[in-house]
Amino acid sequence: xxxxxxxxxxxxxxxxxxxxxxxxxxxxxxxxxxxxxxxxxxxxxxxxxxxxxxxxxxxxxxxxxxxxxxxxxxxxxxxxxxxxxxxxxxxxxxxxxxxxxxxxxxxxxxxxxxxxxxxxxxxxxxxxxxxxxxxxxxxxxxxxxxxxxxxxxxxxxxxxxxxxxxxxxxxxxxxxxxxxxxxxxxxxxxxxxxxxxxxxxxxxxxxxxxxxxxxxxxxxxxxxxxxxxxxxxxxxxxxxxxxxxxxxxxxxxxxxxxxxxxxxxxxxxxxxxxxxxxxxxxxxxxxxxxxxxxxxxxxxxxxxxxxxxxxxxxxxxxxxxxxxxxxxxxxxxxxxxxxxxxxxxxxxxxxxxxxxxxxxxxxxxxxxxxxxxxxxxxxxxxxxx
Numbered sequence: 001x002x003x004x005x006x007x008x009x010x011x012x013x014x015x016x017x018x019x020x021x022x023x024x025x026x027x028x029x030x031x032x033x034x035x036x037x038x039x040x041x042x043x044x045x046x047x048x049x050x051x052x053x054x055x056x057x058x059x060x061x062x063x064x065x066x067x068x069x070x071x072x073x074x075x076x077x078x079x080x081x082x083x084x085x086x087x088x089x090x091x092x093x094x095x096x097x098x099x100x101x102x103x104x105x106x107x108x109x110x111x112x113x114x115x116x117x118x119x120x121x122x123x124x125x126x127x128x129x130x131x132x133x134x135x136x137x138x139x140x141x142x143x144x145x146x147x148x149x150x151x152x153x154x155x156x157x158x159x160x161x162x163x164x165x166x167x168x169x170x171x172x173x174x175x176x177x178x179x180x181x182x183x184x185x186x187x188x189x190x191x192x193x194x195x196x197x198x199x200x201x202x203x204x205x206x207x208x209x210x211x212x213x214x215x216x217x218x219x220x221x222x223x224x225x226x227x228x229x230x231x232x233x234x235x236x237x238x239x240x241x242x243x244x245x246x247x248x249x250x251x252x253x254x255x256x257x258x259x260x261x262x263x264x265x266x267x268x269x270x271x272x273x274x275x276x277x278x279x280x281x282x283x284x285x286x287x288x289x290x291x292x293x294x295x296x297x298x299x300x301x302x303x304x305x306x307x308x309x310x311x312x313x314x315x316x317x318x319x320x321x322x323x324x325x326x327x328x329x330x331x332x333x334x335x336x337x338x339x340x341x342x343x344x345x346x347x348x349x350x351x352x353x354x355x356x357x358x359x360x361x362x363x364x365x366x367x368x369x370x371x372x373x374x375x376x377x378x379x380x381x382x383x384x385x
Contacts, residue, residue: 127345170267181232
């Protein structure tokens with residue numbers, strides 16, 4: 001009897017071990033890492049190089065902004081992974097070139113690397129904004145999936161490539177805060193005539209809604225608010241906004257930040273400099289850029305926790321009502337459709353993003369209702385985010 005029980009136990013254990021194999025035989029594996037085959041081919045020919053490169057990186061940021069830290073993080077990662085063979089020296093805005101001169105400086109080869117928020121280059125092509133942030137557009141998760149898995153990166157590289165540049169995603173800052181304001185605006189009528197600082201597509205959208213908008217540089221926003229030149233301004237995420245001190249001179253923050261559900265940054269390289277790199281260093285750059293993209297998001301979000309609590313000590317947060325948010329969305333849709341009709345590159349990028357959003361909607365809906373609020377809040381009925 002004892003040996004029989006041992007035999008049965010052994011048969012059960014073997015059946016459990018074989019179960020995954022039997023299941024796998026019913027269907028093909030769902031998804032593959034496409035890079036794996038590419039890497040196998042590369043490893044047959046790639047040889048570690050000994051050549052050293054000393055590059056310069058320029059950007060629109062001062063050292064006081066966390067975007068600067070994203071750029072420095074990438075440079076550090078590339079240097080560490082290459083054992084010092086790729087040494088990128090980081091220069092803040094104005095040290096080598098002016099803030100808005102960084103794109104052209106890298107394109108022409110005055111510097112080998114740049115860091116940016118792509119929307120700054122809308123004067124060159126409106127489509128750059130699609131790779132930075134779109135009102136009511138992709139959030140941080142959406143940008144990551146769209147860029148890496150749904151062809152967004154290839155579109156981004158094609159656009160930058162027209163200017164003698166190679167580009168990779170290089171920093172994700174998450175959702176921005178709304179408007180710091182001395183006027184309490186929650187309904188659409190409240191925004192009519194309001195003097196607002198915001199750049200990019202949202203500037204045009206707000207103007208269409210009856211506001212008076214100016215794209216002031218970040219360094220001028222505080223004084224403009226303090227002197228009453230403008231009534232309200234947005235700039236960035238909580239952690240990036242806090243050092244700006246807007247809560248010292250305004251009473252409210254008007255949420256949510258519908259203008260920028262995510263802040264997507266880029267790392268762009270002079271194409272000739274990029275092509276001069278041996279293959280092993282190119283791989284290091286690609287991996288360091290992805291590591292920076294991932295790190296920056298959870299780094300910023302953790303800092304946002306402390307920053308938002310500090311803001312709440314001094315300033316009142318107000319939320320636009322549902323009807324106002326819907327009206328903002330309607331105006332945004334009309335505006336974006338107009339852009340798409342005029343600019344094929346914008347249409348290509350936004351249609352691709354919208355297609356992804358539609359595809360993702362089923363999973364987004366099915367996974368909703370389990371937002372990670374504190375457990376007592378969830379028990380009390382707070383389920384959605």
